Amino acid sequence: MADLSTQAPARGLSLPKINSRAVVMTLYLVFLMLPIxxxxxxxxxxxxxxxxxxxxxxxxxxxxxYVTILTDASWYMGYVNSLIYVVMNTVISVAVALPAAYAFSxxxxxGDKHLFFWLLTNRMAPPAVFALPFFQLYSSVGLFxxxxxxxxxxxxxxxxxxxxxxxxxxxxxPKEIDETAYIDGYSFGRxxxxxxxxxxxxxxxxxxxxxxxxxxxxxxxxxxxxxxxxKPIAATMTRxxxxxxxxxxxxxxxxxxxxxxxxxxxxxxxNYIAKGFALGRV
Amino acid sequence: MQEKxxxxxxxxxxxxVLVLVAFSAVIPLMTVVNYSVQDTFGGNQFFWAGxxxxxxxxxxxxxxxxxxxxxxxxxxxxxxxxxxxxxxxLSMPKSGFxxxxxxxxxxxxxxxxxxxxxxxxxxxxxxxxxxxxxxxDKLGIPYxxxxxxxxxxxxxxxxxxxxxxSLVALLAYAGLQSIPDAxxxxxxxxxxxxxxxxxxxxxxxxxxxxxxxxxxxxxxxxMIYTEPFVVTGGGxxxxxxxxxxxxxxxxxxxxxxxxxxxFSIMYFLVxxxxxxxxxxxxxxxxxxxxx
Amino acid sequence: xxxxxxxxxxxxxxxxPAGEEDYALKELNHDWEDGxxxxxxxxxxxxxxxxxxxxxxxxxxxxxxVLFDGRDVTRAPTAERNIxxxxxxxxxxxxxxxxxxxxxxxxxxxxxxxxVAERVQEVARMIGMEADLNRKARGLTADAKxxxxxxxGMVRKDVNALLFDEPLTVIDPHMKWELRTQLKSLHHEFxxxxxxxxxxQTEALTFADKVVVMYDGRVVQIGTxxxxxxxPEHTFVGYFIGSPGMNVIPAKVEGKHAxxxxxxxxxxxxxxxLDGKVEIGVRPEFARLSDSDGLPVKVRRVxxxxxxxxxxxECFGNDINIIAGEGDRIGxxxxxVVFDPAHVNVYANDWRVSPEGAGNGSAGEAA
Numbered sequence: 001m002a003d004l005s006t007q008a009p010a011r012g013l014s015l016p017k018i019n020s021r022a023v024v025m026t027l028y029l030v031f032l033m034l035p036i037x038x039x040x041x042x043x044x045x046x047x048x049x050x051x052x053x054x055x056x057x058x059x060x061x062x063x064x065x066y067v068t069i070l071t072d073a074s075w076y077m078g079y080v081n082s083l084i085y086v087v088m089n090t091v092i093s094v095a096v097a098l099p100a101a102y103a104f105s106x107x108x109x110x111g112d113k114h115l116f117f118w119l120l121t122n123r124m125a126p127p128a129v130f131a132l133p134f135f136q137l138y139s140s141v142g143l144f145x146x147x148x149x150x151x152x153x154x155x156x157x158x159x160x161x162x163x164x165x166x167x168x169x170x171x172x173x174p175k176e177i178d179e180t181a182y183i184d185g186y187s188f189g190r191x192x193x194x195x196x197x198x199x200x201x202x203x204x205x206x207x208x209x210x211x212x213x214x215x216x217x218x219x220x221x222x223x224x225x226x227x228x229x230x231k232p233i234a235a236t237m238t239r240x241x242x243x244x245x246x247x248x249x250x251x252x253x254x255x256x257x258x259x260x261x262x263x264x265x266x267x268x269x270x271n272y273i274a275k276g277f278a279l280g281r282v
Numbered sequence: 283m284q285e286k287x288x289x290x291x292x293x294x295x296x297x298x299v300l301v302l303v304a305f306s307a308v309i310p311l312m313t314v315v316n317y318s319v320q321d322t323f324g325g326n327q328f329f330w331a332g333x334x335x336x337x338x339x340x341x342x343x344x345x346x347x348x349x350x351x352x353x354x355x356x357x358x359x360x361x362x363x364x365x366x367x368x369x370x371x372l373s374m375p376k377s378g379f380x381x382x383x384x385x386x387x388x389x390x391x392x393x394x395x396x397x398x399x400x401x402x403x404x405x406x407x408x409x410x411x412x413x414x415x416x417x418x419d420k421l422g423i424p425y426x427x428x429x430x431x432x433x434x435x436x437x438x439x440x441x442x443x444x445x446x447x448s449l450v451a452l453l454a455y456a457g458l459q460s461i462p463d464a465x466x467x468x469x470x471x472x473x474x475x476x477x478x479x480x481x482x483x484x485x486x487x488x489x490x491x492x493x494x495x496x497x498x499x500x501x502x503x504x505m506i507y508t509e510p511f512v513v514t515g516g517g518x519x520x521x522x523x524x525x526x527x528x529x530x531x532x533x534x535x536x537x538x539x540x541x542x543x544x545f546s547i548m549y550f551l552v553x554x555x556x557x558x559x560x561x562x563x564x565x566x567x568x569x570x571x572x573x
Numbered sequence: 574x575x576x577x578x579x580x581x582x583x584x585x586x587x588x589x590p591a592g593e594e595d596y597a598l599k600e601l602n603h604d605w606e607d608g609x610x611x612x613x614x615x616x617x618x619x620x621x622x623x624x625x626x627x628x629x630x631x632x633x634x635x636x637x638x639v640l641f642d643g644r645d646v647t648r649a650p651t652a653e654r655n656i657x658x659x660x661x662x663x664x665x666x667x668x669x670x671x672x673x674x675x676x677x678x679x680x681x682x683x684x685x686x687x688x689v690a691e692r693v694q695e696v697a698r699m700i701g702m703e704a705d706l707n708r709k710a711r712g713l714t715a716d717a718k719x720x721x722x723x724x725x726g727m728v729r730k731d732v733n734a735l736l737f738d739e740p741l742t743v744i745d746p747h748m749k750w751e752l753r754t755q756l757k758s759l760h761h762e763f764x765x766x767x768x769x770x771x772x773x774q775t776e777a778l779t780f781a782d783k784v785v786v787m788y789d790g791r792v793v794q795i796g797t798x799x800x801x802x803x804x805p806e807h808t809f810v811g812y813f814i815g816s817p818g819m820n821v822i823p824a825k826v827e828g829k830h831a832x833x834x835x836x837x838x839x840x841x842x843x844x845x846x847l848d849g850k851v852e853i854g855v856r857p858e859f860a861r862l863s864d865s866d867g868l869p870v871k872v873r874r875v876x877x878x879x880x881x882x883x884x885x886x887e888c889f890g891n892d893i894n895i896i897a898g899e900g901d902r903i904g905x906x907x908x909x910v911v912f913d914p915a916h917v918n919v920y921a922n923d924w925r926v927s928p929e930g931a932g933n934g935s936a937g938e939a940a
Contacts, residue, residue: 024373028366028447029387035406035444036390038413042405050411096298103295108288115296117558122307124553124560126505128526129546132533133310156306159299219397219508220530234395248411255398262393263386270382464660467631472678472725473652482666482677 036259043252050248065253078233079257081147082216085230088151090211093158094166094204101166102192106175116163123160130156131224138225147230150222151215158211165210169203202272209269216262233258311550317543335544345545347520348528355524356503359442363499364492366443367450372484374455388448400512403441407433407513427514431521438510438522445509446499453495457488497560501553525549575642575733575766577605577628582637584623590635598623599790600637605734607642608764610757612781614771616813620790621770622738628768629736630654641733657726658736662743663718665710671697672706675724682729696724699759716748723756727765734766741776753780774814786810802856803916808923811854817883819854820893826851826919834889836868839914842928849922857883857894859916862903867911875903886910 042050043065044058069075103109104116134153135144143149177199181191197204223235237254318335339345370388375381391399407427409415418425427437461483469479507526510516516523516531523531529549533542584598593599598620605611613621626632628639630651638647646654666674675693684692697703700720705713710721719740726735737756741749757780760767771777777784778798786794786801786809793807794800805811811819824831824838831838831853838853862872862884870886870893884895884903888910895910897903919926 021373024369025375025384028370028373029384032387032391032444032448034413035402038406039402042411054411054416056413092302096302099295100299103292106286106289107292108286109290109292109296112292115300119299119303121554122303124501124505124556125307126507126526126529126546126549126553128505128507128529128533129314129550130307130310131530132539132542133313134306136313137310152302152306155302159303163299213393216393217395219395220526224534234397237397237401248405251401252405255394255401258395258398259390259393263390266386266389266393270386462662462664464662464664467629467651467658468660468664468722468725470631470651471629471656471658473681474677475681478681482668486666486668 039252039255039259042248043256045249047247047249062249065249066257068250069253069257075233075236075254078231078236081226081230082222082232082234083261085147085150085154085222085232086212086215088147089154089158089215090208092151093155093162093211094208096155097159097162097166097207098197098204099192101163101170102196104163104167105170106178119160119163121160123157123164125156127157127218127220131220134221135224144225145227145229145231149225150230150232153221153225154211154215154218156221158214161210161214162207165207166200166203169200169206173199205269206272209265209272212265213262314543314546317539318547321540335540336548338541339544339548344520344528345548348523348525351521351523352504352525355438355442355506356500358439359446359503360496360499362439362443363447363450364496367447367495368454368488368492370447370451371454371458371488372480374451376459385452388451391445392448394445396508397512399441399445400509403437403444403509404513407437429518431518434514434518434522437513441509441513442503442506446502450492450495450499453491454488457491458484461487493563497556497563501556501560504553504556576607577734577766578638578640578643579603579605579628580638580640582624582627582634582639584627584632584634584636596635597790598627598634601792603785603792603795605766605768608766610760610767610769610780610782612769612771612777612784613787614774614777614784614813615787616772619787621787624787625658625736625738625768625770628734629656629658655729655731655733656736657723657729657732657734658738659719659722659726659740661739663715663722665713665718665721667709667711669710670707671702671710671713671721674710674721675706675728678725678729692728692730696728699727699763700724700755715743716745716752719744719752720755727759727763732765734768737767737769737771739771740769741771741773749776756780774816778814786813788813804918804925805854806925808852808854808920811856811918815856815858817857817894819856820860820891821852821854821920822888822891822893824851824853826853831917831919833868836889838868838912838917840917840919840928841915844919844926844928847919847921847926850920852920852923854918854920854925855912856916857896859913860893860895861911861913862895862897862901862907863909863911864904864906865909867909869908870910872903872907 041057044061044063046060046062046064049055049058049060104112130153138144138146138149138153143152173196177195178191181195186195219232219234222232226232226235233254237251237258319333320330321334374384394402406412407415407425409419409426415425424430425433427433465483465487466479469483474482505526506524507530510522510524511527511530514522516527529542529545532538532545579601581600581602582598583596583600585596587595590596601624613624615621623632627634630646630649630653633648638645640646641654666677669677672693675696676689679689679692693706694703697706700723702717702720702724705717710718713721723735723740726732741752744752753776756767756769759765769777769780771780778801781798783795783797784801785792786807788807788809794805794810796804796806801810801814805814805819808819808821811821822833824833826832826840826844826847829840829843831840833853840853862870868888870888872884872886874885875897876883876885881899882897882901882903884897886893886895893910919928
């Protein structure tokens with residue numbers, strides 16, 4: 001705001017305060033970026049340099065670590081697998097959550113409150129509790145080591161979350177809009193797709209963002225439910241480390257590459273992030 | 283808040299969610315309950331064990347220790363992340379390029395796979411190749427997270443603060459953004475001090491989202507597994523073995539299905555209790571606000 | 574309380590305004606007299622809130638000065654100006670009681686508790702909220718919250734002016750009337766300088782001693798409600814005030830007559846040569862249907878609004894409105910309209926032109 005700066009000289013105390021905000025923010029961002037910088041730094045070094053002399057930036061810049069990952073199928077298929085099940089999960093979660101959230105936001109029905117609460121408890125269930133039973137369940141129905149198994153398993157916490165977020169956004173849409181549409185002769189399906197969904201587009205975006213995020217970052221379940229064909233990048237990383245000794249450079253490069261999809265997604269939804277994190281409840 | 287109409291047909295809209303969640307939650311949970319009351323001597327032979335496992339569990343020092351560590355961990359990270367998150371939110375630019383910039387950078391740690399978070403800190407804290415470990419070593423501070431109890435805890439806590447403070451900050455920021463300018467203008471006219479603006483305007487308006495933040499952080503920290511597992515593996519000794527790590531060790535490592543299942547159920551019940559409190563507080567808050 | 578002087582004031586939200594159109598508030602000189610009640614009237618986006626925020630110090634003008642009793646406060650922060658403001662949406666400190674809300678401005682200024690308690694009692698009586706002093710402000714209705722905002726302003730005895738930014742927007746219709754009446758009586762009793770921003774002409778005309786009409790960042794007229802009604806200085810004022818607004822018809826003006834498509838209309842005085850767009854303006858109250866003389870019109874519709882009828886008609890392709898008394902006859906033969914010459918105003922490029930050498934003849938009471 002322009003008037004903040006013009007007003008500052010008038011009061012002796014407010015001048016350092018404005019600076020202190022910038023200082024806090026800068027320190028915090030540096031704190032966030034330093035470990036990530038270090039990872040990037042290491043990914044651009046050779047193993048010899050990493051283990052040799054300590055340096056703040058790569059002396060002997062190399063892209064070899066990235067080349068290793070992008071040319072080796074056992075590495076890059078990890079990214080492909082992760083992206084496949086994450087996208088599947090996001091689509092499934094949002095698709096089933098949409099009608100349910102509409103029902104919760106618009107109607108009273110028998111057991112609605114208990115159902116909503118029960119859904120939320122699943123968001124709060126520790127994945128560790130479900131790891132073993134999931135393994136057995138998906139093995140017994142022949143879905144072990146498939147993308148859909150991981151996508152379905154992640155629905156455990158993503159569907160409740162999506163319902164919750166979407167319900168928050170839908171509550172903000174006046175009910176008169178529904179009624180007007182029905183009076184105008186829209187069927188429920190046509191109304192929902194043509195009129196209602198565009199209205200809560202940002203809510204859908206936020207819900208999808210969260211589903212993407214939680215599915216992308218989860219490791220325990222995705223590692224338990226896969227072995228070869230659907231092995232996620234996160235699991236590939238942990239296994240390669242223990243098998244091939246410690247190839248720090250490749251490990252760091254793989255880590256950097258896992259940050260990229262998240263960063264891209266954030267960039268696209270940056271204007272909704274703040275509202276999104278409040279789950280539509282501000 | 284708009285009045286909802288009673289409509290039992292709404293059940294059909296909820297049906298897909300119900301089927302899906304039943305498949306991915308109810309059936310596995312039944313398996314867990316089943317295991318928790320049986321014993322096995324290998325193969326597929328199970329024997330009725332009643333509540334023996336639960337009884338063992340309640341007298342298990344190992345479980346109580348893990349629970350104690352877990353509570354200490356959650357309490358410490360909340361005590362750091364909530365005030366720090368509020369401070370960061372208050373320091374964020376209100377709009378414009380720098381606001382977007384801060385939002386993007388701050389969200390970054392939230393979108394990093396949890397094991398990579400662990401890997402980042404595992405590398406960052408190493409004395410030989412990590413910036414943090416190396417710097418501390420150069421300063422003469424004894425630091426080794428694989429050997430030393432204090433270093434291990436400090437690393438795990440700083441890592442969680444690094445990973446999750448942004449979530450609190452973003453929630454608090456969303457709360458701040460919802461305050462109309464008129465409030466700040468009125469406060470200027472009333473000659474309120476900065477502290478009073480925070481105490482009487484900003485804090486009350488953030489209360490709702492802060493509640494979400496605190497409870498989300500509490501629950502997620504209560505379930506933490508991957509990050510400390512990657513960094514310390516639960517060590518040194520059992521120093522950073524939190525509930526989930528202990529549980530996975532028991533179930534997948536030692537294949538003690540019965541005790542692990544009993545453990546799971548107790549664990550789940552604790553979380554259920556907390557989420558019930560969460561839900562009650564939230565709905566009461568909504569009602570009080572008249573939304 | 575103080576006289577507020579605006580000296581050469583203008584404001585643009587752009588850092589480097591190029592032309593006049595970049596200014597949200599165009600150059601303005603005006604004195605707000607001590608103890609008077611003003612309304613600042615205009616449609617949304619006309620710059621009235623900008624002007625109010627400059628007076629309250631929430632905004633610093635790009636040029637010109639603001640003086641309180643001759644003291645330059647242009648750069649002074651809000652707190653030093655000792656003004657109070659009531660905002661469009663009620664601002665109360667939710668977690669405090671009504672008592673603490675009212676005491677807040679005084680406590681922040683370090684007044685002793687005994688004085689604070691006494692003033693809070695007095696103000697609570699003024700706004701009629703003595704019974705609610707110990708309640709939390711959170712659960713109160715919108716009008717009660719607005720009263721608290723007002724009370725927070727009045728609790729300081731030395732307040733220079735009370736500013737209102739569309740304060741009745743979120744108030745229920747039946748409470749609007751009551752609050753406005755209460756405001757007026759508070760003004761009479763305590764004589765604060767009050768500036769009341771609104772886009773509602775009824776609110777403005779009933780509240781204020783003087784109404785300041787703004788249009789497109791410019792003050793187009795300052796006057797009593799009666800002056801605005803009878804002598805709109807700008808076609809916007811004519812159109813904006815009154816229900817329906819003034820009829821504005823393109824015309825040619827020569828001497829004591831105006832000509833519309835060749836038909837002549839009598840004027841109250843003589844006019845010299847006029848440049849640009851020339852129009853005459855007649856309020857519907859001063860037009861009357863006739864069967865014999867005047868301009869030819871085609872009556873399209875008659876609306877009965879209770880106390881009178883509004884005749885919607887067409888005159889040489891221009892829409893005009895005529896107000897007819899409840900008892901007046903409106904027949905099919907009445908195809909002409911007559912204007913009262915004393916109330917026909919002449920406009921060149923939207924600004925009113927006075928007749929040559931004529932002082933304003935005192936006009937009759939409006940209908």
